[in-house]
Amino acid sequence: MSQFPLNSLPPDSSALRARVREFVAANLPAGWRRNSDFMSGYDADFSAKLGAQGWIGMTWPRQYGGGEHSYLERYVVTEELLAAGAPISAHWFADRQTGPLLLHFGSEIQRERYLPSICRGECFFSIGMSEPDSGSDLASIRTSARAVDGGWLVNGSKLWTSFAHLNQHMVTLVRTAPPSDKRHEGMSQLIIDLNGDGVEVNPITNMAGRAEFNEVVFTDAFVPRENLVGIEGEGWQQVTSELAHERSGPERFLSTFRVYVELIRLLGRTPAQHQAAAVGRITAQLMTLRRLSISVAGMLEAGQTPNLEAALVKELGNNFEKALLEMTRQAVPEQGDRGAYEAAYIESLLLSPSITLRGGTREVLRGVIARGLGLR
């Protein structure tokens, strides 16, 4: 069964927290509407300023531009940026996924080439996994990489790749060998230049009217050998080894946080019973999810791989993010200046279907948990 040891943030994290707040207050773009969803603010200038503060790649080795800070310090910075609703989408995947991937599996050349510029907030990555016919069943991908002199020719397409129309690179899961009985073999991760020949990026507008994710089509796109991450054929193991990092962070329970803040502002000092109850219920869940997330951060810091615990945090957090919208809807007063609340609510509601899809659907996550419980 799962075990979440209680964990405290380091005593000196208050000072770091205060610095992040000051920074956000001084650097939010003029007229910026705060949104705590990690996908809801792409601003390369803001990312560069964060990089200058040393808040990208915080846990990475200094030799690659990192700060050698703990996961718990990174946790503090991340939750402060999310709670403040700052625009952090540009560097998000490079910071959370690509950096750790390259540190574990990348070549020395790749680390030196990409990590320092990621830390400066200049180099941004997308993640290319899903395809038109491969979503939850990721092992069924068909995008192929055919070996040629000096590298591969890639053909196929990736879908739902966030910010591929803005980022420079994409870590792409491809088949370097045809499917076999062992369906998790024969896949590899390649770094693909999104501005290169044979790469076409087609933005897809989501139901909120925003173009954040894309279709990326490869037609004989040449990828040099040196862009292989890790070992050829072991892409699946590499992809799944990092899941605990991406499933348990504060982004898994803060996506709709601003709606809760606006509700409380609207309610004022004298909420009715059912309104206070809704705020209390949401607050209890927020407090608990934050503790669980910090617990997992502590396990990561200790070098463990808490995949079950991370899946549990995502299950709880994502369901809560959606439930929050319904709880606030039931509690919102008829009177008062509802403008800020309604703007936040509508924006979050229109984005909410993605919450239990991205990073592994709710159904996939429950399967992961069931496996961890010994049921499959």
Place this chain on the structure above:
Amino acid sequence: MSTVTVNDTLLLANDTLLLDSADRLFGDHCDQSTLDQAAAGHFPEALWQAIVTNGFHQVARQDSGVALSDAFHLIRVAAQRGVPLPLAEALLAARWLDSDGDEFLAIGAVGTDGRATLPWGQRAASCLALTAQHTLCRLDTTAGSQTKNLAGEPCLIVDAAQQAALTTDDNPLLMLALAKAACTAGALEKTLALSLRYVQERHQFGRPIASFQAIQHALAVMAAEVAAARQATDAAIAMLAQPRLEFEIAAARIRCAQASTLVAEAAHQVHGAIGFTQEHALQHFTRRLWAWRDDYGSENYWQQVLGRHLCELGATDADNIWDFIATRY
């Protein structure tokens, strides 16, 4: 609101030796027949004697040498093992009466009708009650009537109108409420364990029902709820010395109540009809989960406490809202 930093310092040092030996003792003395007998109204004398012999009945006293946080964890372990006694109340009564005797002590709550309901009060040497004003009083239990509560415990009902006040440095409501959260966390873990075992043993359509995706997902949701309730409770216990204790307890009670509703429902669903019988162990735990949601402050009461606090903070400065979540004060 000043943002005095209290540090997120938690009392984490659990006395694992104490908790392990308590766990063994409770496990040895709480078989199915003990639970059934208690539910039928027979006080578990052998279990109580074993508790006394090991000194567990005094762990919450000021001079016990046991950290108060560990007393709450012991209460959790007892509930996980199904101890069919209001042990939490017995421990806190010994603390507040400063009793070093071996007698069983009971605590109840005074209802809106001015009468106190005391689980196992008929067997207690002394009884206390939490008043509507959240203070303590001593009760004279010579005259009372009998009933049974939702958890299945026999209760004594007595008039609490003319009783002697008992003062304590503790906030009795908070201590009792936290004790119920600890009980709930323990009973939730047991309910999950019973369910995990049952779905792997029970075969239908020629295979264990655990192999069906619908069952797997039900258990996954239960496991997530249990983990959340346990974490919220552990956090509140670890914050015993912090000024925001009341709100940590409110959060724990809300989270435990929410988990109880969902886990009890799902546990009965995966157990099928057998879990709905008196002979099956599940009902001992689910009845308690249902009852404890609203003991010593209902789920709604604690939601009000926490919700009104946040509204007050937010009305002063909206930035206070995140500060509170991030435990800055």
